[in-house]
Amino acid sequence: MGLMSYSTEFTFNAPIKILFRAVQEAMQNIKRIKSVESFENQNIIIAMTKMRLGYFGEKIEVNFNSVDDLNTKILITSSGTQFELHQNKDNCINIIYETKKVLLSSKYRELIETGKAAVSKNSVSQDLYGELIKLKKLHDAGIISDIEFENKKQDLLSQLQ
Secondary structure (H helix, E strand, O other), rough: OOOEEEEEEEEOOOHHHHHHHHHHHHHHOOOEEEEEEEHHHHHHEEEEEEOOOOOOOOOEEEEEOOOOOOOEEEEEEEEEHHHHHHHHHHHHHHHHHHHHHHHHHHHEEEEEEHHHHHHHHHHOOOOHHHHHHHHHHHHHHOOOHHHHHHHHHHHHHHHHO
């Protein structure tokens, strides 16, 4: 009997590290999944399902790819015998469904919101840093006076707090 596989992709509105933990937790909630091995440094989770009717269980592989700081795409591939092809698809769909449930819990919503705030604050500080550099160049070129430079610099720095 040959091996068959099913793959699906899904993008979650969650940073990669948070989504990785959520998928781990979600897979623990799926009864058919027997074992889960996580390789966070490689952004991959590998799981095996329970054996059924004398056949080996399916291998499920979840690969994580960061779309940006706040969004992560996962590719789920489930491989097993031809006999269990429908189970391969069901396993992929169940992982997505269970992960959505985990991410909706207050613990994960809080983590995601904290992550969004950190990314937002980081991009604001990068913008301000760029403005400070431009301001310094204008001052060094003699386009603005010492007083104008200090006043504008204080305005920009006050936005960081």
